[in-house]
Amino acid sequence: MQNKTKDWLEDALGALPTQPPSLAFRDELQARLQREGLRTASEAKRTSRDAARPVEAGRVLAIVRPLLTAAAAALLVTIGYQLGADSGNHGTTIIDSSGAIAEADLIDLYEMRDVIEGWEMTADAELEPGFQAIATEDETWIDEILAGGQK
Amino acid sequence: MTESEDQGVIWMQAFQAGDEAAFDQIVEAYQGLVFGVLRRLLGPSGWVEEMAQETFVRLYRARDRYAPAGKLSTFIYRIAYNLALNRIRDEGRRPSSSLQFGKEGEEMVVPDSVERTAPEAQSDSQDWASLVDKGLAELPENQRAALVFQHYDGLDLTEIGEVLGISSKAAKSLLHRARENLRLYLQPFKDAEQD
Numbered sequence: 059m060q061n062k063t064k065d066w067l068e069d070a071l072g073a074l075p076t077q078p079p080s081l082a083f084r085d086e087l088q089a090r091l092q093r094e095g096l097r098t099a100s101e102a103k104r105t106s107r108d109a110a111r112p113v114e115a116g117r118v119l120a121i122v123r124p125l126l127t128a129a130a131a132a133l134l135v136t137i138g139y140q141l142g143a144d145s146g147n148h149g150t151t152i153i154d155s156s157g158a159i160a161e162a163d164l165i166d167l168y169e170m171r172d173v174i175e176g177w178e179m180t181a182d183a184e185l186e187p188g189f190q191a192i193a194t195e196d197e198t199w200i201d202e203i204l205a206g207g208q209k
Numbered sequence: 210m211t212e213s214e215d216q217g218v219i220w221m222q223a224f225q226a227g228d229e230a231a232f233d234q235i236v237e238a239y240q241g242l243v244f245g246v247l248r249r250l251l252g253p254s255g256w257v258e259e260m261a262q263e264t265f266v267r268l269y270r271a272r273d274r275y276a277p278a279g280k281l282s283t284f285i286y287r288i289a290y291n292l293a294l295n296r297i298r299d300e301g302r303r304p305s306s307s308l309q310f311g312k313e314g315e316e317m318v319v320p321d322s323v324e325r326t327a328p329e330a331q332s333d334s335q336d337w338a339s340l341v342d343k344g345l346a347e348l349p350e351n352q353r354a355a356l357v358f359q360h361y362d363g364l365d366l367t368e369i370g371e372v373l374g375i376s377s378k379a380a381k382s383l384l385h386r387a388r389e390n391l392r393l394y395l396q397p398f399k400d401a402e403q404d
Contacts, residue, residue, distance in 0.1 A: 066399055067392050071360050073337035074345075077248035077257055079240040087236060087262050096269055101229045 217281025250293040352387035
């Protein structure tokens with residue numbers, strides 16, 4: 059019975075509202091402190107600026123954050139595009155311009171492939187006696203050369 | 210929590226060292242607490258804002274003599290309580306004549322008139338918030354304060370004792386009487402609600 063009584067009393071006490079501070083409370087307190095000579099105007103100005111700083115910083119951050127996000131995204135896209143473009147160049151430029159063979163040479167080689175394929179390297183023993191000898195001794199000469207190169 | 214761990218004490222010590230911004234942080238952090246306790250001690254009067262302002266002015270003035278001895282909130286409660294007490298006495302807002310008090314204003318007797326007239330006349334037209342307001346206003350100030358500090362602000366008996374300047378044992382006794390007196394005051398309204 060006692061507990062039941064206390065329960066409703068707790069509920070009743072919970073019905074009592076509170077009173078939030080008014081929006082002008084801090085300003086009025088500052089004015090009062092200045093009026094009474096406890097705080098100078100410059101101190102009040104400085105401290106109110108200090109107190110407002112986190113709020114202002116929060117507002118600025120709220121505005122700047124989407125812009126920073128967009129800038130970061132744009133940067134990533136640019137870098138990605140650049141990497142992709144570079145990668146494309148690697149794919150098409152198979153000829154090292156500073157190397158032993160140029161693109162024009164490769165084209166020439168391609169156009170002359172029939173001649174090259176039809177060229178019997180070992181046909182003339184005077185021109186290439188080494189090849190002639192190998193070819194006649196063993197048909198697997200190329201395998202032996204490769205095996206020897208690995209050693 | 211020791212006073213060295215209490216953020217309020219840290220701010221107050223910074224304020225004592227000359228950091229004016231620390232005082233503003235105290236105001237920001239504790240203004241809700243001050244308004245709440247004054248509202249419950251003073252009731253729906255127009256004095257809450259003025260007394261809240263006075264509380265912080267007193268705190269500002271206490272800069273040089275403040276010595277950490279517990280949480281800053283306890284110190285602020287004490288200032289607010291003393292100001293509210295003075296205001297109540299100045300205004301003559303003593304409990305209504307329908308109630309009688311024993312020695313030192315600690316005992317309250319609910320007269321027949323309250324039980325007889327309250328439910329019919331007032332139960333339908335007044336909500337529980339205003340009834341509790343009136344019930345609290347009928348309590349002796351120290352009982353009212355003990356109940357407010359315990360129920361709304363969550364202070365324990367030791368803290369209530371510190372704020373009111375009494376022992377924790379006396380605070381416990383005060384709290385018990387406050388609850389019983391408020392229950393006696395509100396019971397007729399509760400009964401009327403159930404009928």
